[in-house]
Amino acid sequence: MSIWETDVKISFFQKLDKNKKVDILIIGGGLSGIHTLYKFKEEQSICLVEANTIGCGVTKNTTGKLTYLQENTLGYLIKKGKQKEAKLYLKSQIEGIQEYLKIIKEEQIDCNLEKVSSYLVTNQEKYLSDLEQIEEFLKNEEILVKRGIPENTLPFLAGISVLDTYVFHPLKYIKGILKKIQPESIYENTRVVNITKNNDIYECITKEGYTIFAKKVIVACHYPFFLFPYFLPIKTSIEKSYIIAKQVNANLKYSYITMESPSMSSRFYQNKDKMYQLILGKSHSTSVSQNDKQNFHEVKQENQIEEDSIICSWSNVDIKTFDHMPLVGELKDNLYIITGFETWGLIQSLVSANIIKDLLDGKPSLLSDLFSPKRSFLKKILCSPFYLTLNGYSFLKSKFYKKNWYSNQLEFYRKDGKLLAVFHDEAGAHVVHPVCPHMKCGLIFNEKEKTWDCPCHSSKFDIDGNVLKGPSKKSISYFDE
Template sequence: MTKYQLPKHPESYWRENMNIPDFPPLDKDIEVDVVIVGGGITGITSAYLLANEGMKVALLEADKVLGGTTGHTTAKITAQHGLIYDELIKSLGKNKARLYYEANRDALNFIEKTIHQHQINCDFRRQDAYLYAENEEYARKIKQEAKAYEKLGIDGEIVDKLPLDIIIRNALIMRNQAQFHPLEYLSHLVQHFTDKGGHIFEGTTAVNVESEKEKPVVQTRENKRVTASYVLACSHFPFYEGMGFYSTRMYANRSYIVAAKTKKSFPGGMYISAGQPTRSLRSVTINGEEMVLIVGESHKTGQGGNTMKHYEALASFGEYVLGMEEIPYRWSAQDLTTLDKVPYVGEITSHQPKILIATGYRKWGMSNGTAAALLLRDQVLDKENHYHALFTPARFHVHPSLKNFFTQNADVATHLIKGKLDITDTNPKNLANDEGAVFRMNGERKGAYRDDKGELHIVDTTCTHVGCEVEWNEGEKTWDCPCHGSRFSYTGEVMEGPAEKPLQTYDFKMLDIATSEDSGY
């Protein structure tokens, strides 16, 4: 247990003091050249790029733009994505491994060029990125990764110490990467997009695509329709899967972030451990003070146990390395990993070439998400792009895709059964304020959360996607699905797909009736 007080509620620093305008919901049927679903880095960058080409573009966002994964990132812009290049050479070949590096390098350069072009003040800084090993097993893997850098022509170097109080075996540097304030950057792209006549509709949930017509039509939950020549699904999880079966081809992971004022000054650079549990460090300026983002504790969504312990572990690590004075912010993030660890970007299926998706960034969304937007632009404009074959969702590599496909879906099957068999004797009437738990009501599994005002919120814990049982997330006060990563608020609303429908809810007064009979406790 850390001795430092963690903030009671999670809040991303990036969203603080941001003057992002509100946009109205879509209230009528419209027709545009391109409709984009999702107001994160990929959707906004795509909208900006296509508007620059003179296209009529509408962007739909279920909640608020920049409120999802992009607003909860670590905001590193780098092509150093952990131990990836040696693996990609072995699984995809040298040429595609090099393309993956180039795509992310080009994305970084595009961001920097755009910042200079529009004179955006977003704390952009070039930094060296360090991947470090603390034991011999990962030291050997670092050496293999360094050989992969050499094969691919990546500017890298092995060192045996860090400018931090972390004892390491070795570390691999990727030179001249970057960090920034993502929402300061993207809010300017939003402004440029709307200045060029682009339309943004918030509070507008896309639920389906009519793809059999000459032009695809996006349907919203509010029964409005957007007809377009192209549909770009840039939501975190594709709001429309078609026949791509993406929920079986990706898995969701969560990670945790604390922003800390430290006793020791930060030496510069960006750092991430090669081994587990993941530890990542980078500096950030908050209210004029230099602070540090401490990141890690990755786990599959809905499978992390008491999630507050992850924040506590990061705070303890920060105390060990830098000394801690205070922790003004904490938040968490979620991202999706594909079977071969390369994002899916392009036609959703070969039979639906006008519906494009971008997903599966594996926690490296600033570079991968920008690379995806650049590729989507070229596909809409029918321009050749040499990254197309690398990122196409139609790909399926026998190694490692087939092995990972069976592994991930076996995990889903295990949790589908396990959740149904959970036994609990919790009585929701005994929950304290700000406490949640699973309980049995008339023999059926339910979830309860008592808010700060003492009101009890009851939900059915069966995920509305494929029927797995959600788990309580103490750190975020949400119900998270361990199978495909869907997340729901404590009142049952969908926060993350692939689920589209909310959890069933119950009036807590009905609980008195149920528990007075055969409650199943």
């Protein structure tokens, strides 16, 4: 459970129990879907379907920072000398923050919004020139940048900071924004499992077998549950990070992120008279490391976190793309996608919702070109072998790496040639077939969260095999078969 879930429950919405006809269907109720729905709130014929509950995906597990000092996205463009793109990207992020402030003010959303400085820091000399390049770029864009490192934290070699950035409570924000949206337009516990096209109408089939007929479909479900069009696995990889919230005595007005890999980041959060520090660490590709318990342990050690100060801890994943830019736009006739946020999706989801709105209104822009999922054919082709190898490596590792799947509470056996895994706890035996239905990767048991995780494309299942997170559409419960 993330710290945001401890004090906010999003109210329950209806479940779809009949066929439905709309002009626009949004699939996925994270910030991407909710922002898009908000942008179309005047639209009469629209609905959003969410497989579980609103905000329950990657969104509820973020660190809640609204900053444009993003090393992997903005930093990448600057370092590559892509000045024009970097300016465009920076402008979009600054405008995104301004729009957040406007929405929060206009809709009177109480979401613990605080203005804090954002730091980009490093402990390694090899990053000093990159840091300088980013600093120079920001100065040229007339942004007030300061040199220096944050106070009262681990010692860093160097850093820069900007002032006009924020932190907030993502679930309180969603709860506030939902008050401005017609509740009849939202369906929870409604998972789309298939999309087909008949004449000009998309037919989106739900797990329960109902059909939503839609002229336009916006897929905002993080990792899409379909492979074609686009075949995302060869254009992306999955990054996972570990977050610990600990109680502290002061609410310091800064956030930071390190430039090195694996990166580390932090922010503070105050809820009434209680103050917390969120520390994120050990970010890595899921193909590299799969032992969550060990990773949490290392984050604790590296940051000298006392066990009894910990309030909660959780992990999260996001999608990295071939050029560090999001994938937002039309995939093919009236089928749109919003994904690939590289761990910076809070602002990007709002920026993306604007792009989708403009595209549907027939107004493409330079930014929609920069984020277009159809962009840079050559780059995609060149990157594909890398992602193919990474995905292949994850697949093979998941199949052959044993070590009892990181838990000694598991038993494995074969029945009729099929691998089964049994997890024992007070409630009894939980039997699953530990193979992801999406692309047949072997699942890894996450002892910390008591889930089965896919190291290739980030599907997640509970101990009874129910899908917690896609792209898998199916459960892995033995008893469902």
